[in-house]
Amino acid sequence: MNLTPYVDQLRQELAVAAEAGGEDARAVAERLIAPLESATRLTMLNVLSAAMDEITRDLAPGSVDVRLRGGDPDFVVTPPPVSEAFEAPVMEVPVARPAPAPAPDAEEGGTARINLRLPTHLKAQAEEAAAAEGLSVNAWLVRTVADALKAGDASRQTAHRGAQGAGHSFTGWAR
Known part of the structure; x- marks a missing residue:
């Protein structure tokens, strides 16, 4: 332009x-x-x-x-990736993969620009992963960070519940 x-x-x-x-x-x-x-x-x-x-x-x-x-x-x-026309179903073994985090809503706040310095090999891997999912590198990074933060929240909550001594299990010796 x-x-x-x-x-x-x-x-x-x-x-x-x-x-x-x-x-x-x-x-x-x-x-x-x-x-x-x-x-x-x-x-x-x-x-x-x-x-x-x-x-x-x-x-x-x-x-x-x-x-x-x-x-x-x-x-x-x-x-966005175009969905293919309906064809006869193919039996596939489902791969356990967490659902991608939803795109941030406009009401959650504006966007912020950051500079991210990656080693060349990581940048190439990120580009390949984004292309495999049909996303731009930026969109893939946003979703990856959102997924990581979501997983981090879940592990912190699990650790917090375990620290409260909720009676999950006991280890040790008994006579």
Whole structure:
């Protein structure tokens, strides 16, 4: 997506507004145009990124990512997996796999951006796992973290109940 037409339009609007203020306002506007161009591009990129976060939440398990290419944003859309047409059932042995955590709701709060540094081999494994599930790496990481936290809560609750001495079992020697 080329941002230049939008930046040019903002530049023209600033020039028109400065004309109304006279010669001094026009001189100030001309000095502000160059610094405002980079600030405008950055602001537009932030708006697009926030919009993509909202779209990804609604599109889950699909996703939309914004990537910067040569100063302009590029959109990468990963659609949700398409269910196949109904065919005769095939007998399969079910594999015990926990249900994925639901996508976070918009009411749970906004999204936060973090930088995650992974060793190259872990990044490759995460990309493969995400692709196998038909998810973007970001969506896969969000679900994996949510699953881990959910499992962590369950193990903490189990440990807490055991610490209360709920009479589960006793070990030792008796005569």
